Amino acid sequence: GAVVSQHPSRVICKSGTSVKIECRSLDFQATTMFWYRQFPKQSLMLMATSNEGSKATYEQGVEKDKFLINHASLTLSTLTVTSAHPEDSSFYICSAPRWADTDTQYFGPGTRLTVL
Amino acid sequence: DAKTTQPPSMDCAEGRAANLPCNHSTISGNEYVYWYRQIHSQGPQYIIHGLKNNETNEMASLIITEDRKSSTLILPHATLRDTAVYYCIVSSGNTGKLIFGQGTTLQVKP
Numbered sequence A: 001g002a003v004v005s006q007h008p009s010r011v012i013c014k015s016g017t018s019v020k021i022e023c024r025s026l027d028f029q030a031t032t033m034f035w036y037r038q039f040p041k042q043s044l045m046l047m048a049t050s051n052e053g054s055k056a057t058y059e060q061g062v063e064k065d066k067f068l069i070n071h072a073s074l075t076l077s078t079l080t081v082t083s084a085h086p087e088d089s090s091f092y093i094c095s096a097p098r099w100a101d102t103d104t105q106y107f108g109p110g111t112r113l114t115v116l
Numbered sequence B: 001d002a003k004t005t006q007p008p009s010m011d012c013a014e015g016r017a018a019n020l021p022c023n024h025s026t027i028s029g030n031e032y033v034y035w036y037r038q039i040h041s042q043g044p045q046y047i048i049h050g051l052k053n054n055e056t057n058e059m060a061s062l063i064i065t066e067d068r069k070s071s072t073l074i075l076p077h078a079t080l081r082d083t084a085v086y087y088c089i090v091s092s093g094n095t096g097k098l099i100f101g102q103g104t105t106l107q108v109k110p
Helices: none
Strands: A004-007 A010-013 A019-025 A032-038 A045-051 A067-073 A076-081 A090-097 A105-107 A111-115 B009-013 B018-023 B032-038 B045-050 B061-064 B070-075 B084-091 B104-109
Touching (some): A019 A032, A076 A090, B018 B032, B018 B084, B018 B104, B070 B084
Antiparallel strands (some): A019 A076, A090 A105
């Protein structure tokens, strides 16, 4: 079946540094991918839509200059958390639709970011 | 997209059927009902979706009422590995944007 991977699975960084998270679709192409954030004991919150070959679209309240998204190929989207602070510590999850016209999504395993 | 209402938590005995309800009284005619689940510290997993007919796959069955204002996800023989948060989401099916509510935490007990 379709698989979405994320790398790294866990990262710890110092405050003020930038962290890049990769999301790959392993056996299908995805012109669109999605990035979510999940704080402890909370639900997933959609952050942005990553579009291959064009700019990402961000949900209201999400700072585009802080969360840089690049969708350079049909199988790879990256999320860079710039100048990370402790409040950015969270579980970041990406997803990709298997088919263009459905909301049947395949999710990555998530990346646990801890900012010290 | 329409909102959904789910009970915050449910228990189920191992081997028994787990019936998870979802209310979506404001669902539009072109919106589907999707179910996902999230096992602790993992990414969500797609389970099943439907428009108005009942659906069944290898994981679960989805029963949608005739007026489409509610639905039930059925796990026919729950196992301990089915312990997870289950999310019911309604969506038009063509945006890819899934809006997650709080879901139902299902605890399967031995």
